[in-house]
Amino acid sequence: MFIRVVSEILEDLRQVLQQVDEKEIDNFVKALLDARRIFIVGAGRSGLVGRAFAMRLMHLGIEVYVVGETITPAIREGDLLVAISGSGRTSFPLVAAETSKRLGAKVFAITSDKNSPLARCSDYVLLVKGRTKDNAVRDYISRQLAGEHPPLTPLGTLFELSTSILLDAVIYKIISMLGISEKEMLERHSNLE
Amino acid sequence: MFIRVVSEILEDLRQVLQQVDEKEIDNFVKALLDARRIFIVGAGRSGLVGRAFAMRLMHLGIEVYVVGETITPAIREGDLLVAISGSGRTSFPLVAAETSKRLGAKVFAITSDKNSPLARCSDYVLLVKGRTKDNAVRDYISRQLAGEHPPLTPLGTLFELSTSILLDAVIYKIISMLGISEKEMLERHSNLE
């Protein structure tokens, strides 16, 4: 039974990920490589997905910071903010995006809603479909009325898992472009924990 | 090209996940539901995967803590430590596992290596295959000699992504067993960020 659950989740992820626009990925990779420094922001599980991405960017030798961590400096012109929010309405990444724009930095939103406040205030958008927690209750009620099962991927799970995989595919793309070896990555990997 | 990369990652994940032992999942769910309180520990990206799992357990109304966060209390008899480490050799989760055992708490290891120090000091093991960062360099050298491409999923990526999906499948299993509605989960979801 468990393997069937896993297979359905993987199939849902495949469906979300094949809708991602290849052009948006290219823009994203270009923006990452063009930026003087990269700042990552997200709340909750989206924030954790962002940190996992930031850690790999550091392994690639790219200067990156996570908003809210101790040594994160001021963002400035020439820097890129990557703001991750399924709904595009979470206040923490939204405020960071608006502030970054005002300070002259570029903003790349990763979101499920291209009409959200986050998407609208960003320079670029990378659209990743997936039920976000904001439409979760509506979906739940429909399913209940229809006598269906609980959702496989409650709240923002589908967006978060899809974005995790997508960002690791982006890392692979950068590795291929820059010719970075796994040995180099391992040499930068934290060795004090 | 990007969708092909994503497809290959999904296929790798499927292969890892179908090797997971259904019995170990059952043990894991039982241990989670039997525990007085749950503590989660992991370093680096495994730690982030653990936090994403902890957040969902909280949404289910289960008492859970992340080792290293501010309000995490002392572990005691009756509690369960879930220690996540691909190699099973990372010192932070390993020390936490050994200490937990000594204090009379149960330990569940999620690891790729059933002979690792972490697996050996744990009460239960949930084996999730996947290249861990410890065998990454050896693999890299083999691939170089064979003229192959860089790895799709460098360092611990395969273990981390597989474990993310697996733990969300475990959450689904608990939701189904306990009959928890998405509305209840949303009501517990952090509303201050």
Place this chain on the structure above:
Amino acid sequence: MFIRVVSEILEDLRQVLQQVDEKEIDNFVKALLDARRIFIVGAGRSGLVGRAFAMRLMHLGIEVYVVGETITPAIREGDLLVAISGSGRTSFPLVAAETSKRLGAKVFAITSDKNSPLARCSDYVLLVKGRTKDNAVRDYISRQLAGEHPPLTPLGTLFELSTSILLDAVIYKIISMLGISEKEMLERHSNLE
């Protein structure tokens, strides 16, 4: 020379702390003990001061959460938000305070500016003087014109150190009132790091 620097900092702290209104401390202790659950929020070094306070509250057996950490649930009516910001203008605690008010929770601000947006949206204010980073540049220019030394306590340092000591005095007050032994505190102290 170093001991002279330390003595001057201690004297500055004494001056700030003796201006704290004893009545506000009493209100604060009462609010902490009356709350169903306590949530702590702050950005940067004020956030770190808040976490140190949260950790001690946990040692006292009080249910407390830090906004932004993994297992922090939704705030609701009956809960208390403690928002720490010298300037009372930092967006992260300010948004949390406004949201908490809207959701029916009480808000206690610890700030240097009783006319700040944070103080104005809060139910109670605990005023802790001290140069905040917002008036730092103006002070700096005055000192430069006057040929004076660099500030002993740059940016928000004076507010942060004063608030640290004040919150540990609050902990002492709660210990005395509730008759909690140090042994009990030690038994709750994290034992996995």
Place this chain on the structure above:
Amino acid sequence: MFIRVVSEILEDLRQVLQQVDEKEIDNFVKALLDARRIFIVGAGRSGLVGRAFAMRLMHLGIEVYVVGETITPAIREGDLLVAISGSGRTSFPLVAAETSKRLGAKVFAITSDKNSPLARCSDYVLLVKGRTKDNAVRDYISRQLAGEHPPLTPLGTLFELSTSILLDAVIYKIISMLGISEKEMLERHSNLE
């Protein structure tokens, strides 16, 4: 009554801080300025004190990382680890110190116990007296037998507050030596929260 509690805490801090060896402070400042990069480690409230220090070092333009945060890279020869632990026995900073030594980095311990494992494995020690949580229970029993009050500064409070002030005095010393203006510090101060 509250102001009397605060005065006694300040007096305790003064007594601890005037015992600090000026020579050790000079060594510490020299080690900080000589290091290629600085890494800070501590658990619990000592870890929070370390982060507050790391944040100010970043404001001074010094390259610094906190062990356990997302973008912290591998430590290497030429780097300095600052390990903070009152007892000098906490496993997280101790393991980091031992690993750093093995990898050829320098280690500076800030501790209350010059005979602790941490002090013994470090290149330099900065001794900050203060009851640590390890001798707290013994003290408590003596006080109980003597009919005394609960301790003003339970567990590691005295060490943590003393070290906070001491590290801000070190920041002042570096500011004076390097002639860094508060304006420069403010320009580096995080602007996205």
